[in-house]
Amino acid sequence: MIGRGEIFDVTEGRAYYGKGSGYAGFAGRDGTRAFVTGCYTPRGLTHDLRGLTPEALKAIDEWRDFYRKHDKYKRVGTVVGLTKIAPNDPMPDDCKEDKSGAAKSADAGASASSSSDSGTPPTGTAAAATV
Numbered sequence: 001m002i003g004r005g006e007i008f009d010v011t012e013g014r015a016y017y018g019k020g021s022g023y024a025g026f027a028g029r030d031g032t033r034a035f036v037t038g039c040y041t042p043r044g045l046t047h048d049l050r051g052l053t054p055e056a057l058k059a060i061d062e063w064r065d066f067y068r069k070h071d072k073y074k075r076v077g078t079v080v081g082l083t084k085i086a087p088n089d090p091m092p093d094d095c096k097e098d099k100s101g102a103a104k105s106a107d108a109g110a111s112a113s114s115s116s117d118s119g120t121p122p123t124g125t126a127a128a129a130t131v
Helices: 011-017 054-069
Strands: 006-009 074-080 128-130
Touching (some): 006 054
Antiparallel strands (some): 006 074, 074 128
């Protein structure tokens, strides 16, 4: 699981982060933005924090601190080679609800490269990791 570029071993929490679980989207990618938006689409699971409020950024730091202090989830590395975000890149998807109340995402069906045991990460989130 990766947050703000830090990699944590969440093997002990496979019921939460394993394939098919509620937080599987966080495994194998930096999906920091989704910690506060709840948007688990390929575009929502991103390291791009543009447009978030100071309160949302503080909440992200609190989540990072939770993992840093957790007795079972150990920090094992740092992501290197994250895709650079240009100022004119489209803003990330925050899954705003449509009038029917269903979560809506303009990019929900986007193709992505495959990951071995954690769903399909968005293309280009992390090039490599150091351990």
